[in-house]
Amino acid sequence: xxxxxxxxxxxxxxxxxxxxxxxxxxxxxxxxxxxxxxxxxxxxxxxxxxxxxxxxxxxxxxxxxxxxxxxxxxxxxxxxxxxxxxxxxxxxxxxxxxxxxxxxxxxxxxxxxxxxxxxxxxxxxxxxxxxxxxxxxxxxxxxxxxxxxxxxxxxxxxxxxxxxxxxxxxxxxxxxxxxxxxxxxxxxxxxxxxxxxxxxxxxxxxxxxxxxxxxxxxxxxxxxxxxxxxxxxxxxxxxx
Numbered sequence: 001x002x003x004x005x006x007x008x009x010x011x012x013x014x015x016x017x018x019x020x021x022x023x024x025x026x027x028x029x030x031x032x033x034x035x036x037x038x039x040x041x042x043x044x045x046x047x048x049x050x051x052x053x054x055x056x057x058x059x060x061x062x063x064x065x066x067x068x069x070x071x072x073x074x075x076x077x078x079x080x081x082x083x084x085x086x087x088x089x090x091x092x093x094x095x096x097x098x099x100x101x102x103x104x105x106x107x108x109x110x111x112x113x114x115x116x117x118x119x120x121x122x123x124x125x126x127x128x129x130x131x132x133x134x135x136x137x138x139x140x141x142x143x144x145x146x147x148x149x150x151x152x153x154x155x156x157x158x159x160x161x162x163x164x165x166x167x168x169x170x171x172x173x174x175x176x177x178x179x180x181x182x183x184x185x186x187x188x189x190x191x192x193x194x195x196x197x198x199x200x201x202x203x204x205x206x207x208x209x210x211x212x213x214x215x216x217x218x219x220x221x222x223x224x225x226x227x228x229x230x231x232x233x234x235x236x237x238x239x240x
Contacts, residue, residue, distance in 0.1 A: 052082025140166030
């Protein structure tokens, strides 16, 4: 069995480097693909407790799970919100905790620009919403128009509602000590911050390498001076 945890923010591979650096939980396309390429051929179990994140990263993960040609079992252990709810739809079998929640909503972005930029962004977001709705439609069979309306109203589904509407196949029973229900959505680290932090990490590594090289050169110089002193001592001893 291959187990994949979708915990924390759903992020792209570059952003995942920063999350890993600070030892923060996240799920990225690379981490999922690495797990799927473990050489196993048995079931893939995906445990989800995530507030979502990057919709394109979620799309990559969703696609990888759908294409893996193995039985995919999804366990919604807490909240599967936003982009995480898209990933959940990749399951051949979707189980949800009795206290679990699924939340679906329209895509969002922070656009800066003039009115033409804003108008263009509306078209882009509209297309993204339809692509997200396609994942829900494939799982639930609900008409895309109805799904888009549910997304526009930011719909929250409890366990029984999720099963009734086809977002989940059954309600699972687990030790309640294992449950971690949440009621908030998570904001992924902004890309500008990611790029700044990556630059800082690279600079830190460069400084570390420079200091290491300087230390090596210093040791070489000390060794050379030591050899020189030994040679001089040998000459003096011969004279004596």
